[in-house]
Amino acid sequence: MASTSKDAERKLLTRREFLGISGTAAAGIAVATAVAGGVIGYFAGQTSAPAAGPAKTFTKTITAAGPTKTITAARGLKAGYIYVGPVGDYGWTHAHDEGRKWADSHVPGWKSTYVESVPEAEASGAIESLISQGAELVITTSFGYMDATADAAAKHPDKYFVHISGYKSGAAGNATQNMSAAFAEFYQLYYLCGLAAGAVTKTGIMGYVAAYPTPEVIRHINAFALGANYSYRKRTGKDIKAYVVWLFSWFNPGKTRQAAMSLVEERNADVLAFTEDSPTTLEVAEEYTTKKGRKVWSFSHYSDMRKYGPHAHLTGQIVNWGPIYRDFYRMVETDSWETVDIWGRIGDFVPYRWRKPEDKSTCCKPEGVVYPAPVNSVVPSEWTTLIKQRYEDMKELIFEPFSLEGNLGEPIRDQDGKVRIDGKIVPRADHDMLWSMNWFVDYVKSPIPK
Amino acid sequence: MGAEVVAVGVEWLGAFLSSTVQAGTVLLLAALGETYAERSGILNLGVEGMMIVGAAFSYLITLATGNDLLAILVAMGMATLLALIHAVISISFRLNQIVSGLAITLFGLGLSGYLTFPDVRVGILRAINPSLPMSMAYRQSTPKLPDISIPLLSQIPVIGPAFFRQNAIIYASYVLTVLLWWFLFKTRPGLNIRSVGENPAMADSLGINVYLIRYVATLLGGALAGLAGAFLFIGYQPFWVEGMTAGRGFVALALVIFAAWSPLRVMAGAYLFGGVEALQFRLQVLGYGTTAPQFLLMLPYVTTIIVLVALSYEMIRKKIGVPAALAIPYAREE
């Protein structure tokens, strides 16, 4: 049995380690730390993972490239994260940091460090620093870090790299085997948010505060518009109009405030969706609702933001990166690394992958990597039921927003009237269409910057 | 997709002007202070740095104590300390004011980032307020200063919502502008400040303490830049972002030139620039410049250059303006 020989190898190596005079003390401390870390992790995470894990001495054989190298990991493995923003109490970087803590607490024996507010042009220096600090696994959490991560992966074949929100990985064939890609996808959730928006809007006008015209943001805007139009047309027989303002910044509360206010005041939008890293849009909606006598709705983004706009909060999109990171930790420590390109959607990383009936739906409760925020009770029950149903359907990928079914049985057209999804030749959007989407559905009335 | 015509009504105008005043006040406060410094002959390119330090401290103090007034005072105090460094270097040491100001700006930008870095921030907040919960220390935002509607005045259409439904710092800025104008042009000490900036040797011979006046004016500039920073954070955009001043300190410097060193004209100019900032997204929403919004984002910077060019042309023609001794160190003839 392979496992037996591996166990033997482990013992042999461990003994060798322990025979070394200097190694003994170091390993002892390391094991003690690992045990302590494991115990803390056990209590903190209340995981069902066997408690025996942390005390074990791991051996890792790396066959990525070059000569085979064996490392003992009794000291505990180290993960290094690179963040684009500061660790705060909301937003993209906050979500990744929560994911890091979640993964640390669910996989005993791991220690992690992070470098925050790293300018995208500076990633290579930060990666080198983490590696010189002994990181085995480097996770870079912004699109702009992609090239630097791929270069570092090629330069350090004995380390592992995960890049978030890009398209380079060994699996995709455009990076070395020690690099994986991962992303938590929101477009399905934006569709659900759209359903809620269309169910409550009075004016039929949607505002969207958008960071940058990337395919990710464009498909989120489209999904939101499709969802909003679905419920609004069913209610009123009319189409919605959606207007977009581009900030050209992922995080800029000042500009976001101006942009959100213009959408309300100039376009009469009464629902504001957004892709920006602060709760500003929700706060602006709250100000209109509670202080200016004008009902405006908005959403949570990345984390539950209800405290920023208790009267204006409709639902929202929430992420937990933890399970993705946990799996990478486990792959590295059990020496079962495989380069992957993960695209976490509804139904991924959930304990029960099959759809449930609406009355038993787990919709809007924390599960998996992406899930909706609780839906405000002002949304009429027929629409909450639909949201639940679609959520459950999407777990099995039975429902797809970019399909005829998502658009009241009609083909999906872009702003020029061209049919993009006809239900026949193109039955629904596939990965490639979603990842390189550069057109708006016809309900969106603002152009995409060219 | 062409620009769609949208009905722009009275309500829109009121809201637009309201944003204009808010965006303009950041510039107004900083430029008022710089006007005094420059009137006395001291050019301080450290406005950006003093502003960001003011913003950073107002963030730290409101987060730790929830006391807005204390936050404003500390912000002003810290910015004044930076101004003091500039004053010592440029007045007492008589060194190059441009270089010193730039150093102050770079130092302020670095320091504000250092002190608000999560790990460091937590320590500072806990030191100020040991009972502060950890979750509070990680907050990036604080409640915004409340708006106060002034009875009757706030009911006037357009003008009411624009000028009289604002927060306390904005009301203070109205008073300060008039007060500082009156002081500079209608009082004896004001005349002294101006004469020190025009001809320090002459002023000295008349028994005016050149050094003292320059110190006071520079420190006042610092205090007002700190107030501008505090307003930027608690009164305008209560989310801490590193480098959130985004060049506003330098726009304020341009504004001082634009205003020909007069507080009243500073106010007019500040609202003009504030209007440009408020217009950026309003234009985009109205459908203008949507294919390349970057060009709209350039507006404040392009406007600044155009205004500077126009003004220089004007100044050469009319031979008005610049305090004659601006940025020239004064050494007393012994």
Added chain:
Amino acid sequence: MVTRWVSVAVSIGAVLLAVFVTAMLFWAIGRDPIEAYAVIVHVFVDPGLLGESMARGVPIVLATLGLIVAFRMNFWNIGAEGQIYLGMFAATGVVLWGAASHMLPPALMMPTMVVTAFSVGGIWGLIPAFLRAKLQVNEVLTTLMMNYIAMLFVDYLVYGPWKDPHGHGFPLTIPFPDYALIPLIPGTTITSGVIACVVVAILVYYVLSRTKLGYEIRVVGESASAARYAGISYMQVALLGMLISAGLAGLGGLSIVSGIIGRLRPRASPGYGYTAIIVAFLSELNPWIAVPAGLIFGGLVTAGEALQAALRIPFSGIQVFQALIFLFVITGEFLKRYSLEVSWGRR
């Protein structure tokens, strides 16, 4: 001669004082300053980190050499950052044109990029020079405002017409082909841009000290009115000086796209143009000192990330360190003058 040594001593003292004050800042937040400086030194020892440091040092050195020319003629060019962006724009333009038209043989690629980056950066620098010479428009403000404009212009290109058609719509140009990249010095992790820095420093030294232009720059720098009496055209000197100054910053931009990133992307310079201002003053506007000083500052940029990774000291700690060096160096000027007066008095 005495004053020369005093001058060097004061500069060293200024840096040491900055080291000490920064150590206090680290200590105040519970970090061991010695450990922190060990991390900084390690950046220059670890081959991987040294490579990163030198690559970052090159744009800083080139921009600094440019600023030295401008500052020597008393022209306050704060616009190196924007000129860097224009250089990146120009260099990338050549690569994209070459890739699309196949009209540029690989061997001619890099020379064309150098000439274009220098010219385009330089022309961008002519605008504030002209406005200053013709209308006395404050160059500090114009060059600074132009930085934001240049950055947004590059944003526009990368999000718009220059986006890689196969890049899934992300804001990146196509990756540069190998022959458009700056190679490493064989057998090391160090970019050959370092050699270019030395060559440019020699050229700048030559222009400043051995040519008519250099003489005129000096005279204008000392006194614009004296220059007028000497029959020197301020307009001409300002334009030529800024062409060189901004052109060198443009080369710095080239060294970022071809030496660090390998393509153009938004916000590609994290403020090298501002760092260069500090380096220019630290090196007392001397091109020889600018080269090592700029490369060390490149290391400090890398050290900023390393400090966070190792000790959770924020990157801005390094910015404070740099700003303190700046503050103390310029304040040290006072001591130098004072000692000058004293030594004159003795004689």
